[in-house]
Amino acid sequence: MRGFIPGKQVGRAVVSVLPLLWAWGCGASAPTPSPSPAPVEDISAYPSIQDGPTSPAEVREFQRLRSEVLEGVEAGRWEVVRNAALRITGELSATPGSSEALLPLVRAFMETSRWEDADSAAALLTQRLSQAGIRPTDRSVRQPTALQATALQAIALQATARIRSGSPAEGGALLAQIDPEAVPAELVNRIASWMAEWAAEADVSEVRAIQSWLPPGSPFLASISAEAPRAEGMSGALPISVLRGLRLGFVLPWSGSPSQRQFAQLLEEGVAVALAPHQGTSALPVPERGDDGGEMQGAQVAVQRMSDSGVVAIIGPLLDPQVDAAVAARTTPLLMISPTARSVPPEAAHVYSLSGVDPTGPELLARHAAEMGYGRVVVIHPASPEGNEDARRFQEVFREQRGGEVRALVYTPGSTDFQALMEEARLFRARALVAAIPAGDVATLAPQVAYAGLDTLGVQVLGTAAWGTEAVLEAVDPRHTDGVVIATPRGLPAVDRAMETFQQRFETLHRRTLRNPVPALGHDAALLILEAARLGGSTRSGLLDGMSRVRDVPGATGLLSVRDGRVVREHRLVRPRARELHPLDPEALRRELELRWNPPPPPPDTLRH
Numbered sequence: 372m373r374g375f376i377p378g379k380q381v382g383r384a385v386v387s388v389l390p391l392l393w394a395w396g397c398g399a400s401a402p403t404p405s406p407s408p409a410p411v412e413d414i415s416a417y418p419s420i421q422d423g424p425t426s427p428a429e430v431r432e433f434q435r436l437r438s439e440v441l442e443g444v445e446a447g448r449w450e451v452v453r454n455a456a457l458r459i460t461g462e463l464s465a466t467p468g469s470s471e472a473l474l475p476l477v478r479a480f481m482e483t484s485r486w487e488d489a490d491s492a493a494a495l496l497t498q499r500l501s502q503a504g505i506r507p508t509d510r511s512v513r514q515p516t517a518l519q520a521t522a523l524q525a526i527a528l529q530a531t532a533r534i535r536s537g538s539p540a541e542g543g544a545l546l547a548q549i550d551p552e553a554v555p556a557e558l559v560n561r562i563a564s565w566m567a568e569w570a571a572e573a574d575v576s577e578v579r580a581i582q583s584w585l586p587p588g589s590p591f592l593a594s595i596s597a598e599a600p601r602a603e604g605m606s607g608a609l610p611i612s613v614l615r616g617l618r619l620g621f622v623l624p625w626s627g628s629p630s631q632r633q634f635a636q637l638l639e640e641g642v643a644v645a646l647a648p649h650q651g652t653s654a655l656p657v658p659e660r661g662d663d664g665g666e667m668q669g670a671q672v673a674v675q676r677m678s679d680s681g682v683v684a685i686i687g688p689l690l691d692p693q694v695d696a697a698v699a700a701r702t703t704p705l706l707m708i709s710p711t712a713r714s715v716p717p718e719a720a721h722v723y724s725l726s727g728v729d730p731t732g733p734e735l736l737a738r739h740a741a742e743m744g745y746g747r748v749v750v751i752h753p754a755s756p757e758g759n760e761d762a763r764r765f766q767e768v769f770r771e772q773r774g775g776e777v778r779a780l781v782y783t784p785g786s787t788d789f790q791a792l793m794e795e796a797r798l799f800r801a802r803a804l805v806a807a808i809p810a811g812d813v814a815t816l817a818p819q820v821a822y823a824g825l826d827t828l829g830v831q832v833l834g835t836a837a838w839g840t841e842a843v844l845e846a847v848d849p850r851h852t853d854g855v856v857i858a859t860p861r862g863l864p865a866v867d868r869a870m871e872t873f874q875q876r877f878e879t880l881h882r883r884t885l886r887n888p889v890p891a892l893g894h895d896a897a898l899l900i901l902e903a904a905r906l907g908g909s910t911r912s913g914l915l916d917g918m919s920r921v922r923d924v925p926g927a928t929g930l931l932s933v934r935d936g937r938v939v940r941e942h943r944l945v946r947p948r949a950r951e952l953h954p955l956d957p958e959a960l961r962r963e964l965e966l967r968w969n970p971p972p973p974p975p976d977t978l979r980h
Contacts, residue, residue: 723938
């Protein structure tokens with residue numbers, strides 16, 4: 372055997388102290404109707420892993436560790452399960468009933484992708500059960516005993532581990548021995564989710580070989596059949612015990628204006644794409660709908676009701692005033708993610724927005740400006756919360772990097788004449804102009820840089836993310852965007868793959884072409900909650916802790932992390948050319964700037980004869 376080997380593989384049959392084994396295999400606290408193994412009988416004892424004497428102290432320690440395993444399975448805390456089960460199967464392997472810990476140990480290994488260890492532990496369990504006279508049922512038996520069901524589950528998990536560790540033929544042969552209807556449905560679906568992850572890189576014949584074992588209604592069958600790649604960071608299956616506690620709520624304007632209702636519908640469709648891999652297990656509760664009607668009072672009522680009803684995370688509301696009202700209505704710390712709010716109350720803990728201020732871009736531009744040695748920089752921005760924050764963060768980092776002198780030039784939102792600001796930049800003798808402006812202002816401001824002659828003075832324009840959006844690049848003449856250094860979240864390979872996968876899943880689920888960016892925001896809001904649950908569990912406190920630890924999750928709108936209480940996206944530096952974004956070449960730009968700032972002298976006049 373490969374991997375995990377806990378002691379000798381001999382022992383004796385003993386009387387079990389577990390009333391049901393179902394919870395070991397499926398991470399649940401009670402059996403489900405599909406079908407449940409019978410209670411363990413005294414005459415059908417689990418064998419110990421190793422033969423030998425045991426002391427009363429060892430038996431007590433075994434009972435304590437067994438409780439840890441049960442609690443860990445219920446909470447989906449697989450590291451706890453693994454550690455406790457390893458002690459049982461190692462130093463307490465001679466204790467009566469010690470082989471019971473092997474099945475949750477197999478599951479813990481698999482939940483952490485330790486496939487070879489899972490294979491070895493499952494093989495040991497089936498061997499010990501076989502030596503004790505307990506063998507898997509044949510396909511004619513529809514109601515196995517608990518010990519027979521344990522053997523079936525062990526073989527199914529071993530087969531999956533074999534497939535995932537690179538031996539699909541052996542794994543497929545093991546699966547062929549088992550009737551999937553004799554295995555709990557939730558475990559079948561978990562196995563199917565592992566298979567769906569594997570199918571992306573598998574040979575077509577290998578995928579088809581295991582397809583026949585899955586029940587026709589398996590929620591992961593379609594993804595296996597299509598051999599769809601699972602993009603990095605896109606939501607995969609979570610433990611059943613975590614899913615059961617993941618009660619989500621929407622606070623959206625279902626009864627608002629027609630445009631608000633359409634917006635809410637698009638967001639919900641995006642959320643559905645993120646949740647689809649989990650809903651077929653029946654473990655994930657249906658999200659609770661809260662209607663704020665587009666009003667502050669509606670948001671207050673909806674959030675207060677959800678706070679009291681056990682909802683653990685809320686997607687919404689959409690607008691800043693409703694978010695403010697919702698925050699005030701929380702009766703307990705509760706995770707909230709608005710897909711579209713421009714800002715959230717600074718004192719509100721555990722409230723996030725996917726469309727709020729993201730300092731990552733201005734910080735990256737500031738480091739670039741310092742490294743390139745521009746020396747004298749102006750920052751043009753609107754007098755808005757977002758513009759003020761972008762300018763503030765650029766200036767802070769630029770000064771921290773000792774980049775030189777920097778001056779902020781502020782304009783009133785809605786302004787169209789920027790010549791006075793351009794003149795200030797010229798008098799300041801700026802070598803770089805940072806335009807931290809919204810997308811709607813780029814088309815107006817960009818041509819005025821050339822009109823003021825700043826380009827002829829060698830001034831390099833730096834732009835925040837708005838400059839790199841498809842809409843801006845399409846609308847603005849390339850003469851005014853080519854060569855601008857832009858910090859953008861677009862174009863990262865992991866994000867491109869995630870967006871492609873999201874689009875495929877959206878169009879498969881909703882049976883129409885994705886033509887709107889709004890569903891991506893709903894998807895990523897749900898994706899962040901799923902990632903937080905993976906990291907911290909599905910309790911309210913676990914989600915809050917998990918959300919604070921989210922890092923580098925490829926979503927449909929960017930590579931997402933949580934930093935300093937806000938959702939941020941990784942940015943990169945690019946320069947447009949003919950409406951296409953190209954990675955910044957710092958050395959090429961440095962040579963270009965040298966020619967601008969220190970042009971060669973003109974050739975001497977040639978004497979005429």
